[in-house]
Amino acid sequence: MSDRAAPGDPVAVDRLMREIEDQVRRDRRTRLLARGGAPEYRDPAIYAAVEEVLRRALDERDHDTLLLPAMLGGEEEWGLRTHLELASHRTLLGPLILFVKRRVLLPATRWLYEYSLENFRRQQRVNRLLVAFIEELAIENARLRKAVATLQGPGNAESVPPVAESSGQQAP
Amino acid sequence: MNLACVIHRFGPDIAGGSETHCRLVAEHLAERHDVTILTTCACDHVTWRNEYPAGASAMGRLRVIRFPVRRMRSLHRFADISERVFAGRGSEADEEQWFRENGPDSPELLQFLEQHSASFDRVLFWAFRYATSFFGVPLVERRAILVPTAEDDPVIRFEVLGRLFSRAVGFVFLTPEEQWLVERRADGPLAPFSVVGSGLEPATSSEQLSRIRPGVPTPFILYLGRIDPNKGCETLLQYFRRYCVESSGAMGGDAARENVHLVMAGPANMPVPEHPNLTRLGLVDEGARERLLAHASLLVVPSPYESLSLVLLEAWNHQLPALVNGRCRVLKGQAERSNGALWYRNYDEFAACLTYLLTQPLEAATLGRQGLDYVNQEYRWPKVMSRIEDLLQRSCRVGTKAFVRNLSGP
Secondary structure, eight states, X not given: OOXXXXXXXXXXXXXXXXXXXXXXXXXXXXXXXXXXXXXXGGSXXXXXXXHHHHHIIIIISOTTSOHHHHHHOOTTTTSOOOSOOOOOOXXXXXXHHHHHIIIIIHHHHHHXXXXXXXXXXHHHHHHHHHHXXXXXHHHHHHHHHHHHHHHHOGGGTTOOOOHHHHTTOOOO | OEEEXXXXXXXXXXXXXXXXXXXXXXXXXXTTSEEEEEEESBOOTTTOOBOSOSEEEEETTEEEEEEOOSBOOXXXXXXXXXXXXXXXXXXXXXXXXXXXXXXXXXXXXXXXXXXXXGGOSEEEEEOTTSHHHHTTGGGGTTTEEEEOOOOSXXXXXXXXXXXXXXXXXXXXXXXXXXXXXHHHHSSSSOOSEXXXXXXXXXXXXXXXXXXXXXXXXXXXXXXXXXXXXXXXXXXXXXXXXXXXXXXHHSTTXXXXXXXXXXXXXXXXXXXXXXXXXXXXXXXXXXXXXXXXXXXXXXXXXOOSOOSOOHHHHHHHHTTOOEEEETTSHXXXXXXXXXXXXXXXXXXXXXXXXXXXXXXXXXXXXXXXXXXXXXXXXXXXXXXXXXXXXHHHHHHHHHHHHHHHHHHHOX
């Protein structure tokens, strides 16, 4: 006979996944604290809020449409260059040098190129994630500033000091 | 109607997702229409080496015309251009070059489309990422229906795709997530479309299958398909090995957890490490596949990129619950709509969901049953084909309007 049990009452996957994810979250927090993680995580609400911000950056943001890379302009200057461009500035010898590079040097060192490439790709993924996290924190900060301004009343909407001032980093 | 189906490779022994979808849909279309398959002589999607003879042949009700591939794929050139365009540094010309390098490069097929497309009422193209679709669709405007089989991978972000997607008079999508993905990339509103998925015949009676053991240790979780890093198999193997270590060390561990095996059935494109709880079967025939699905505790689908997981539908067809990669929008969407699978985004969630499915047999069986209900409701051939027939009719009206508009001039 089949190794499976007979079906029971209906199961709502959304609800079940929420329960499983909550349990995973609790276990992870306990583990982090036990290993000396940030003491702020003793407060479950703070831990949940931090995790929520990180999860938004990780799962909900499109990592190809972020503000910081758009502000920095073309990736030419700051992005990791993972593809290999073979060129030579010599007019006469150039084609020969390129031929040797393409047909001799590149095949001989291909294994090294591909090994490095995989690590560059990983680094690129990490960079994008970090940029997404920074953007998420900036958004969270802007939201909080707006909420504080609203709480202070309409007359004070513009009076929330910039973050640098409120955290004590006064300009000289 | 006189229909043509364009696909990069075609044959009963070809196991790719788009290719299988094309063959099954074409076979069902052929019950009501004249269907011609336009394809290449290639069998291997990596090299595109010519293996089938060129020319016309018959496969059941289908007329198959094969065209030779001019040059095999250069893996180095393809890797180099991929690196450039995926990093977002490519021009539109580079992106077009990517499609050329991806292949298959079959000028005779494209020439045939150019010269004979008028003799077909509709030309259906499968898989936008291959040269046959990318360069073929513009040659048969007003008649082209695209089955993009798009995944949320770097290719879908190419700038040139906006133009391609605006040239089809209809779209067949496999999931709502795929429709959303293509809609975001198209220049302007999409032509008529239908979200059809793929059809399945009811599975062989599980009582019949349950008498024959599949010859692997039980309980087991099943991975079916190509064993490939792009299919998430490296991560799956890492997670599974860690799960085994943690399960054997757990105090008061559950027997189902401790003895669980992973059975991987499919051709391997990567080294698979030896492990006492891992069984590799290689490519299995249809009968063995059915037996594995009938006896597994659950199916695992670790792929980060999918346009529709046919193997997931097959599992539900056998009332088998599943555990899928939640970072893949399509898989998570399928799991949510069906109530037939759980999903994970990291190791902790993988372990928690796997433990749940292994230690709660009643609930796991219910998930499998709910998956079957979903397949019965959405993925039986009569329903799938009625959606495609409806789209063919609607796209005819759009095609005629576009033709008249073109005749009238700007």
